[in-house]
Every structure is written in structure tokens, then in C-alpha cells.
Amino acid sequence: MSNDCRVDNRSDVAQELARVAERDDEVxxxxxxxxxxxxxxxxxxxTDGLLSGWTLGVKDVINTFDLPTERGSPIYRGNQPLDDAAxxxxxxxxxxxxxxKTVSTEFALFTPNITRNPHxxxxxxxxxxxxxxxxxxxxxxRSALGTQTVGSVIxxxxxxxxxxxxxxxxxxxxxxxxxxSHSFDSVGWFTRDVADCTTMFRALSTATASQExxxxxxxxxxxxxxxxxxxxxxxxxxxxxxxxxxxxxxxVDVETQxxxxxxxxxxxxxxxYEIFRVFAWERTNHPDLISDLVQRMFLKAESIDxxxxxxxxxVLRLAQQAHEQFMAASGLDGLxxxxxxxxxxxxxxxxxxxxxxxxxxxxVPTIHLPVTLGPSGLPVGVQLVGQSLCDQRLxxxxxxxxxxxxxxx
Amino acid sequence: MSNDCRVDNRSDVAQELARVAERDDEVxxxxxxxxxxxxxxxxxxxTDGLLSGWTLGVKDVINTFDLPTERGSPIYRGNQPLDDAAxxxxxxxxxxxxxxKTVSTEFALFTPNITRNPHxxxxxxxxxxxxxxxxxxxxxxRSALGTQTVGSVIxxxxxxxxxxxxxxxxxxxxxxxxxxSHSFDSVGWFTRDVADCTTMFRALSTATASQExxxxxxxxxxxxxxxxxxxxxxxxxxxxxxxxxxxxxxxVDVETQxxxxxxxxxxxxxxxYEIFRVFAWERTNHPDLISDLVQRMFLKAESIDxxxxxxxxxVLRLAQQAHEQFMAASGLDGLxxxxxxxxxxxxxxxxxxxxxxxxxxxxVPTIHLPVTLGPSGLPVGVQLVGQSLCDQRLxxxxxxxxxxxxxxx
Numbered sequence: 039m040s041n042d043c044r045v046d047n048r049s050d051v052a053q054e055l056a057r058v059a060e061r062d063d064e065v066x067x068x069x070x071x072x073x074x075x076x077x078x079x080x081x082x083x084x085t086d087g088l089l090s091g092w093t094l095g096v097k098d099v100i101n102t103f104d105l106p107t108e109r110g111s112p113i114y115r116g117n118q119p120l121d122d123a124a125x126x127x128x129x130x131x132x133x134x135x136x137x138x139k140t141v142s143t144e145f146a147l148f149t150p151n152i153t154r155n156p157h158x159x160x161x162x163x164x165x166x167x168x169x170x171x172x173x174x175x176x177x178x179x180r181s182a183l184g185t186q187t188v189g190s191v192i193x194x195x196x197x198x199x200x201x202x203x204x205x206x207x208x209x210x211x212x213x214x215x216x217x218x219s220h221s222f223d224s225v226g227w228f229t230r231d232v233a234d235c236t237t238m239f240r241a242l243s244t245a246t247a248s249q250e251x252x253x254x255x256x257x258x259x260x261x262x263x264x265x266x267x268x269x270x271x272x273x274x275x276x277x278x279x280x281x282x283x284x285x286x287x288x289x290v291d292v293e294t295q296x297x298x299x300x301x302x303x304x305x306x307x308x309x310x311y312e313i314f315r316v317f318a319w320e321r322t323n324h325p326d327l328i329s330d331l332v333q334r335m336f337l338k339a340e341s342i343d344x345x346x347x348x349x350x351x352x353v354l355r356l357a358q359q360a361h362e363q364f365m366a367a368s369g370l371d372g373l374x375x376x377x378x379x380x381x382x383x384x385x386x387x388x389x390x391x392x393x394x395x396x397x398x399x400x401x402v403p404t405i406h407l408p409v410t411l412g413p414s415g416l417p418v419g420v421q422l423v424g425q426s427l428c429d430q431r432l433x434x435x436x437x438x439x440x441x442x443x444x445x446x447x
Numbered sequence: 448m449s450n451d452c453r454v455d456n457r458s459d460v461a462q463e464l465a466r467v468a469e470r471d472d473e474v475x476x477x478x479x480x481x482x483x484x485x486x487x488x489x490x491x492x493x494t495d496g497l498l499s500g501w502t503l504g505v506k507d508v509i510n511t512f513d514l515p516t517e518r519g520s521p522i523y524r525g526n527q528p529l530d531d532a533a534x535x536x537x538x539x540x541x542x543x544x545x546x547x548k549t550v551s552t553e554f555a556l557f558t559p560n561i562t563r564n565p566h567x568x569x570x571x572x573x574x575x576x577x578x579x580x581x582x583x584x585x586x587x588x589r590s591a592l593g594t595q596t597v598g599s600v601i602x603x604x605x606x607x608x609x610x611x612x613x614x615x616x617x618x619x620x621x622x623x624x625x626x627x628s629h630s631f632d633s634v635g636w637f638t639r640d641v642a643d644c645t646t647m648f649r650a651l652s653t654a655t656a657s658q659e660x661x662x663x664x665x666x667x668x669x670x671x672x673x674x675x676x677x678x679x680x681x682x683x684x685x686x687x688x689x690x691x692x693x694x695x696x697x698x699v700d701v702e703t704q705x706x707x708x709x710x711x712x713x714x715x716x717x718x719x720y721e722i723f724r725v726f727a728w729e730r731t732n733h734p735d736l737i738s739d740l741v742q743r744m745f746l747k748a749e750s751i752d753x754x755x756x757x758x759x760x761x762v763l764r765l766a767q768q769a770h771e772q773f774m775a776a777s778g779l780d781g782l783x784x785x786x787x788x789x790x791x792x793x794x795x796x797x798x799x800x801x802x803x804x805x806x807x808x809x810x811v812p813t814i815h816l817p818v819t820l821g822p823s824g825l826p827v828g829v830q831l832v833g834q835s836l837c838d839q840r841l842x843x844x845x846x847x848x849x850x851x852x853x854x855x856x
Contacts, residue, residue: 121522121728128724130731208629211629211721245754315651323530344652344655427760
């Protein structure tokens with residue numbers, strides 16, 4: 039690695055640290071951070087690798103040996119794991135420098151935490167990877183790890199206006215990442231552009247750079263949830279498709295797939311059944327330290343029995359197979375679909391994951407691409423959904439889509 | 448719960464504690480244990496539930512808030528998690544009393560640890576759930592949790608002569624259980640009979656008792672690995688089928704399935720790729736504390752790239768679908784197949800998982816049933832393999848098979 043690159047890294051890092059100093063009181067993206075001098079020294083001493091000298095925020099549900107992992111819950115205050123989560127260790131092995139832990143909602147669920155949207159502090163950054171999305175969007179760190187069980191990467195990426203990526207389920211190890219719903223949990227990350235996102239994927243999967251031969255065709259998929267799309271979402275879907283056409287990419291309208299409608303309710307059943315069991319220790323030992331919102335979720339969850347769960351799993355498995363067959367036969371590089379209903383709502387909620395649930399449940403890779411600003415000046419963008427195990431193909435398609443937006447604006 | 452039941456529990460527990468006192472120096476099943484008086488008090492005070500007052504050993508790769516989790520590795524010496532793994536918390540919620548942590552091989556891999564086979568201390572108890580199988584087999588505890596990634600429940604159950612069960616993959620939460628290979632890891636358990644095994648399943652899945660209507664047909668499946676079967680395994684497969692016939696259960700010979708041959712190598716590729724990444728922190732921070740056997744495994748693993756992994760995953764997924772279709776159409780209650788090549792080998796290894804890899808990789812539930820003793824006086828038995836998500840059906844079939852052995856002997 040050349041000295042020039044180290045100098046670039048140091049200059050970028052100085053800017054990021056200045057940004058944190060200036061903005062942390064307002065954005066509140068961090069639970070804990072290393073000292074500035076330690077970060078600068080670590081960047082200077084970074085090992086060679088794809089992420090050499092990259093600063094990295096780590097969502098506070100992902101274990102780090104050098105900073106506590108509190109999971110957005112007072113139950114885990116001061117909890118210091120002995121080791122790094124596998125994804126963190128892999129990032130460090132590739133040269134990344136962990137600068138701190140980013141704010142998560144309680145247990146990566148829906149209760150808003152302290153982080154604010156960097157574009158408007160009266161708005162949510164989205165959840166549950168709130169701090170990771172906000173920190174990258176605000177220029178406080180180059181990249182940040184998050185997790186997604188329903189929409190916890192794509193939604194905050196959309197609300198904060200950064201690239202957010204969730205790989206194929208279980209392609210990357212979840213060791214050391216707090217479980218929420220094991221059928222759906224995935225690690226993911228936030229970056230400023232698709233190039234950085236792709237480099238992160240290569241680092242964590244230790245994939246070599248690939249030359250994907252794309253079809254040059256994208257499917258426009260409005261989904262069964264289209265009625266929830268706000269005007270800015272309708273508009274950004276239209277403008278994105280126009281930009282793609284202008285860039286020579288064919289956009290094909292894809293009808294809503296019947297097998298995907300059934301997934302929506304099945305996923306909710308599976309999520310609730312699993313959460314009730316995953317949190318057995320917290321439920322039985324610290325009920326007083328669990329928020330009302332999560333307690334209500336447990337109450338609903340308790341009524342779901344094994345037979346309902348198994349039926350939902352059977353529905354999901356059939357839908358996964360049907361979707362794989364559909365995508366393989368479609369000749370499409372990806373499905374373009376909304377990331378979120380609209381701009382970020384106010385801080386009372388973390389926003390709606392209605393446009394994320396089906397894709398996460400299918401286990402397919404998905405990426406959010408920021409496009410423009412909405413009527414309130416907050417970011418809006420689109421989601422591009424790929425095929426299971428074809429993450430590099432999706433990232434290659436995302437680069438094309440990102441380029442087309444550059445052409446159009 | 449009646450007082451009589453408590454008295455029974457107390458008397459059983461006194462016997463178990465006496466057994467530990469007498470035999471622990473030889474069997475060495477425990478890494479750490481609660482004090483006898485504390486166990487007795489906890490049993491007396493056990494909450495009502497399906498497992499009320501049951502003593503439970505917990506494999507030392509499964510987190511417990513009250514005892515360290517050392518994962519069979521000096522890297523994790525004294526490692527004290529803040530919380531219980533979900534499966535432990537669920538068992539405690541159902542009334543189980545954790546008596547201690549049982550010996551695991553290093554990282555639940557293949558390096559033998561200190562535990563000896565309770566039937567012959569020159570023989571292995573099997574791995575990696577060595578202590579859990581040995582403790583139940585030796586009457587030191589009523590039940591014990593283990594984990595299986597290749598054959599780490601079924602194999603030690605076979606070598607020690609107890610019932611061992613691995614449910615459908617991801618049916619039970621892995622939260623708080625150390626990851627080895629996320630595509631294959633599952634929690635499982637050891638009990639003395641199928642009735643206890645079934646109660647444990649109901650407790651951990653909170654399933655109601657079900658009336659499964661069985662076909663009364665079992666498939667005899669010798670598998671592509673049949674050449675590895677020792678004479679005692681050939682014999683126990685024959686005698687088991689005769690016993691089933693005598694009990695009025697139809698035994699059908701099932702030809703080796705082509706889609707299952709490909710799984711064997713694909714599973715090895717997936718396992719190695721995942722292990723190399725899962726252990727990124729241990730590899731990069733404590734290479735000196737990792738055994739030569741595991742270091743050699745990492746060396747092999749490092750050479751497997753993402754494309755090889757993705758190809759193997761594609762092979763596995765097709766095989767899983769083909770197997771589901773085959774089983775659903777077969778009208779069989781389960782496949783009867785070897786659990787292990789033969790009696791437990793000597794303590795230099797933990798034995799061969801050759802008869803376990805395919806089933807674990809498919810994610811289907813599987814159970815070991817002890818049948819008789821082999822030529823060296825060590826236990827031999829059979830494996831009954833079920834259909835994904837149909838765990839209660841497999842357990843019902845296992846009860847029938849277990850009964851048939853009672854009739855025949």
C-alpha cells in the first residue's frame with residue numbers, strides 16, 4: 039500500500055473527526071467511540087487489505103472486544119464481550135479501523151432511540167440501524183455495519199440518503215451478532231456509494247473482483263404494498279426508470295407475484311414466534327427493563343403456537359423456491375421497488391418497513407440507492423432487489439443504476 | 448405440580464449427585480458444576496412446567512449467565528456471558544435446573560478433550576458434545592443440551608448409548624450458542640429415552656402434545672457411505688428391521704438417492720468456507736492458542752473461495768428440495784440408517800461423522816436410538832431421520848421404533 043493512500047486516509051479521517059465534534063450533539067449516532075488520537079494512530083498503522091484505513095462504525099448489537107455491546111437496552115449496559123463478531127474481525131483483518139459503536143433501537147426492534155436524522159433533527163433516521171445510517175450520511179465515518187431482520191438497513195439508508203446493502207441471508211457469518219429472528223437476521227452495511235459497498239462485500243466474503251455479465255434489463259416491481267407509497271415515492275420510482283431508460287437500460291414492468299403476497303403475513307408469524315423464544319432470558323429475568331412497545335410485541339408473540347409457525351415456514355419455503363425460479367427465468371438484473379413509503383417521518387417512530395419485509399423474508403440480497411430529495415428536503419431513493427446467492431451480480435447492477443442517476447441529474 | 452413429583456425429583460437428583468461423586472474422576476464430563484446443595488435447593492424450588500425439576504447439563508459452547516462458557520478453548524478461559532442462550536432460558540422457564548457445563552471439544556470441532564466413554568474409559572465418548580452424552584449415559588444428569596454441525600449429537604449418543612436428537616435446522620433459536628458453521632449448526636439434546644426427548648422438544652418449542660397419525664412404514668436406507676459400516680452396524684441395522692417387522696411396522700428398502708451423494712462434498716466445502724470466516728477473531732488474535740488440528744482445518748479452509756462456496760450452496764439447496772419432495776411422496780415415517788460406523792473407537796479421535804453429514808446438511812431432524820451392545824460391550828444403535836419441520840412426527844415414529852426394540856429383546 040502506498041504512502042499517498044495513507045495520507046488520503048488521514049486527511050479523510052481528520053474531516054470525519056471534525057464532523058463528529060461539530061455534529062454529535064445533534065445527530066447522536068454513537069453509543070461509544072474510541073479517542074480521536076487512537077483512531078488516527080490506528081488508521082496510520084492499518085494493515086494492508088481491501089479496507090486498509092477505512093473507518094468503520096459498528097451497530098451496537100454486534101460484538102466488539104474493545105467496546106461494550108449494549109443492544110439498545112439497559113439490560114445490557116456495560117456488557118463487554120470477550121471477542122469480536124466475525125464480521126467485525128473480518129473487516130479488521132481487511133484493514134478497517136473500528137471508531138465506535140452506533141446507536142441501535144432496543145434489541146434492533148422498533149422503539150426509537152436517541153439518534154436524529156442528519157438532514158432534519160425532528161425526523162427519524164429510521165431503525166433499527168439508526169446510528170450507522172446517520173453516521174455515514176453525516177460524514178462522521180466512511181462505512182458502518184448494521185443488521186436487518188425486516189427493514190433495518192434499507193429503511194434507515196433511505197431516510198438518511200446513503201447506500202445500504204443487505205446480502206443474501208446467511209452468506210456472511212452472524213457469529214457475535216445478537217439474534218432477533220434467526221430466520222431473517224442478516225448483517226448489512228452503509229456506505230456513501232456503490233463502489234465502497236462492493237469493496238466491503240468483497241472484504242467480508244473474501245471474494246475476488248468479478249466481471250458480471252449483466253442483461254441490461256431491470257424489472258419495475260410496485261409490489262402488493264404499493265398503496266402505501268407517498269407521492270415522492272411514486273415520483274422517484276418514475277424518475278429512476280426514466281434515468282435508466284436514458285442510460286440504455288431496459289425497464290420491464292413486472293406484475294405483482296402471487297407467491298409474494300402470502301409471504302407478508304407468514305413473515306410476521308415467523309418473526310413473532312422466534313422473537314418470543316430468542317428473548318426468553320430477557321423476558322424471564324428483566325421484564326421491568328423492557329419497553330412497553332417490546333412487551334406488547336411479546337404479548338402478541340406468545341399466542342403464536344408451533345403449528346402456526348410451521349405453516350408459516352412452509353408458506354415461506356414455497357415462496358422462496360417460486361421466487362428463485364421466477365428470477366432465474368426472468369432475465370432481469372434486479373427488481374426496482376420502493377425502499378420506504380416516503381421521506382423520513384418524525385422521531386416518534388422509526389418509520390414503516392412495509393416495503394422491506396417480503397425481500398428480507400425471501401433471503402435475497404437488496405440494496406438501497408439514494409436518488410434525490412423529496413418535498414421536505416429529505417432523501418428519497420429506490421431499492422434494487424437481487425437473486426439469492428447472486429450478490430455480486432446485484433452490486434454490479436446497482437453500479438449501473440447509480441451511474442444512470444448521475445446521467446439524469 | 449404435586450408434592451409427590453417433587454419427592455421423586457429429589458430422590459433422582461440425589462442418585463445423580465452420588466453418581467457424579469463416584470464417577471467424575473473417570474468420566475470427566477464436566478467443565479464446571481453448581482454445588483450439590485444449590486442443585487438440590489433449585490430442584491425443590493423449581494417452577495412448574497414440562498421440565499419441572501429436571502436436571503440439565505449444558506454443553507460448554509452454549510451461554511449461561513451463571514457459569515462461564517469456555518468453548519473447549521483456552522482462548523475463552525473464564526469467559527462469563529451476561530445472559531443465557533435462548534435454549535437454556537427456555538429450558539429454565541419450563542422448570543429445568545442447570546447443574547453444570549459439559550465438556551466440548553475445542554470450538555465443537557474434532558480435537559478430543561478430557562471426557563471418556565462411560566462404558567470404557569479407553570474409548571471416546573464421541574464429539575463434539577462429549578460431556579453431555581457421557582453425563583446422561585452415566586446417570587449423572589437427566590438430560591443435557593448439545594450442538595450438532597456435522598454429527599456432534601448423533602455420534603456421541605451412539606457411542607455412549609443414549610437417545611440423541613437434533614431438530615430441524617433453525618427450528619430452535621441459536622441465540623447465545625457459539626457459531627461453528629451457520630448453514631449447519633443446530634442445538635440438540637441427550638436423554639435416556641424417547642419420552643424425555645419428546646418432552647424436551649415440547650418445552651423448547653412450546654409445542655402442545657400432538658397426535659401424529661403415522662403411516663407405519665419405515666425406510667431402510669443404507670446410504671452412499673454404507674461401505675464404512677462395521678459388522679456390528681450391519682448387524683444392528685438387520686436386528687432393528689426385524690424388531691420393527693415383529694412389531695408390525697413395515698420396513699421398505701429405499702435405494703440410495705442420487706441427490707444425496709452430491710451433498711457430501713458440498714457440505715464439506717460449505718463447512719470449511721464458513722468456519723474460516725466465523726473464527727476470524729480467534730485466527731487473527733490468538734493463533735498460538737488454537738490446536739494443530741484446527742489450524743490445519745483453517746489452512747484447508749482458506750483456499751476455498753466464494754465461487755466454490757456459492758456452487759456448493761446451490762448444490763445443497765437443490766438436494767434439500769429434492770429430498771423434501773422425495774420424503775413427502777414416500778409415505779414413510781422416517782429413514783432408518785446407521786448413526787456411526789460402529790462402536791466407539793479409542794480416545795485418540797472423537798470418531799467418524801460419515802453417517803451424519805448428509806442429514807445435518809439437509810437440515811432435517813434426526814434421532815439416535817440405542818439398541819444393544821456390540822462385540823466389545825459398547826453401545827450400538829440406529830439413526831432415524833425425518834422430514835424438515837416434521838419433528839413431532841419423527842419423535843412419534845421414534846417412540847414406535849423404541850417400543851419395537853423392547854418387544855424384540
